[in-house]
Amino acid sequence: MRPRQRISDRFLKTIAPYESIYVAMHDNPDPDAVASGWAIVWLIEQKLGKKARLVGGGEIVRAENQHMVRLLGPPIELVGTVACAENSAVVLIDCQAGNQNHLFCQGPLEPMGVIDHHPTRGRRARLEFRDIRPHMAATASIAASYLREQKLEPGTKLATALLFAIRTETRGSETRYSRLDKSVLLWLTEWADPSLLAEIESAPLSVEYYGDLILALQSTFLYGDVAYCLLPRANGPEIVGEVADLLIRCDSIWRVLCGAVFQGDLILSVRTEREDDDAAELVRRTLDGIGQGGGHLHRAGGKIRGVGPKITDDLQDALRNRWLDACGVTNRRGVRLVPKREIVENL
Ligand SMILES: [Mn+2]
Numbered sequence: 001m002r003p004r005q006r007i008s009d010r011f012l013k014t015i016a017p018y019e020s021i022y023v024a025m026h027d028n029p030d031p032d033a034v035a036s037g038w039a040i041v042w043l044i045e046q047k048l049g050k051k052a053r054l055v056g057g058g059e060i061v062r063a064e065n066q067h068m069v070r071l072l073g074p075p076i077e078l079v080g081t082v083a084c085a086e087n088s089a090v091v092l093i094d095c096q097a098g099n100q101n102h103l104f105c106q107g108p109l110e111p112m113g114v115i116d117h118h119p120t121r122g123r124r125a126r127l128e129f130r131d132i133r134p135h136m137a138a139t140a141s142i143a144a145s146y147l148r149e150q151k152l153e154p155g156t157k158l159a160t161a162l163l164f165a166i167r168t169e170t171r172g173s174e175t176r177y178s179r180l181d182k183s184v185l186l187w188l189t190e191w192a193d194p195s196l197l198a199e200i201e202s203a204p205l206s207v208e209y210y211g212d213l214i215l216a217l218q219s220t221f222l223y224g225d226v227a228y229c230l231l232p233r234a235n236g237p238e239i240v241g242e243v244a245d246l247l248i249r250c251d252s253i254w255r256v257l258c259g260a261v262f263q264g265d266l267i268l269s270v271r272t273e274r275e276d277d278d279a280a281e282l283v284r285r286t287l288d289g290i291g292q293g294g295g296h297l298h299r300a301g302g303k304i305r306g307v308g309p310k311i312t313d314d315l316q317d318a319l320r321n322r323w324l325d326a327c328g329v330t331n332r333r334g335v336r337l338v339p340k341r342e343i344v345e346n347l
Pocket residue numbers: 032033094117138139169
């Protein structure tokens with residue numbers, strides 16, 4: 001009997017005929033996108049003897065993620081656009097063809113493959129290769145399982161990146177690990193360097209970070225167990241996720257939206273701790289008709305394009321009302337997370 005073809009074999013077979021290969025991460029790539037993409041380009045190099053390019057748009061701002069790039073040196077290229085030759089393959093990693101958050105959402109090439117762990121929304125794109133597993137904690141687990149299937153032992157840095165990626169994807173309230181996530185974690189531990197990992201996780205923080213943090217805490221309002229926080233400034237797009245992760249750990253907050261204007265767009269992050277919730281659905285209800293978003297059950301994000309350098313009062317009110325509506329909150333009287341009296345008295 002012929003052994004069943006493994007998914008990594010099928011992946012390699014599908015992309016083998018292409019002359020050049022682009023592995024595309026989502027914009028402002030997070031550790032999961034970076035590490036998974038790195039594993040996939042390395043797999044291609046090792047097994048097909050071809051050099052694939054790992055590309056993405058935007059930037060990396062979160063201190064830990066910058067430190068990860070600095071210490072581990074993943075072969076990422078952050079670019080504005082890509083000029084692709086004919087007979088090129090585009091494989092999306094940690095995002096999907098229907099999303100608007102990657103370099104190839106408006107051409108020049110249709111992605112032919114997807115490796116991801118987000119649920120698919122809307123129309124299912126036609127793809128030559130599809131490996132989408134929403135029950136997995138991280139795309140990095142899927143990518144690492146390809147390496148394991150192909151009997152490739154990752155180097156220390158790649159293994160550390162993959163491990164870090166899985167850990168970041170299970171931060172905040174997204175804490176579910178599938179069986180494959182767990183077995184991959186164990187396998188990676190053999191190659192990864194725990195001290196490098198610790199170093200990444202305690203990355204140095206800038207003075208601006210503390211400024212952002214205090215402004216975030218001062219801008220947080222509670223409506224029962226629902227929190228709303230609009231940051232007056234943002235040094236980068238990742239701060240909204242960071243603040244949302246911090247706020248959701250508060251024992252009296254069960255749902256949080258954190259937003260900020262960055263380079264003219266309003267970006268937002270949503271977290272929920274409620275078992276029966278769907279954070280991606282909350283984002284979509286909040287942004288219905290005015291923006292786009294998606295994500296997971298407990299963590300999600302979204303964007304309203306072109307709101308200007310500053311958000312208007314009208315949009316601010318609309319956003320808060322939409323969020324509270326999405327959460328079914330009827331009492332619109334919010335209280336500050338930190339009372340104003342305390343802020344003023346201790347200045
Ligand atoms: Mn991911």
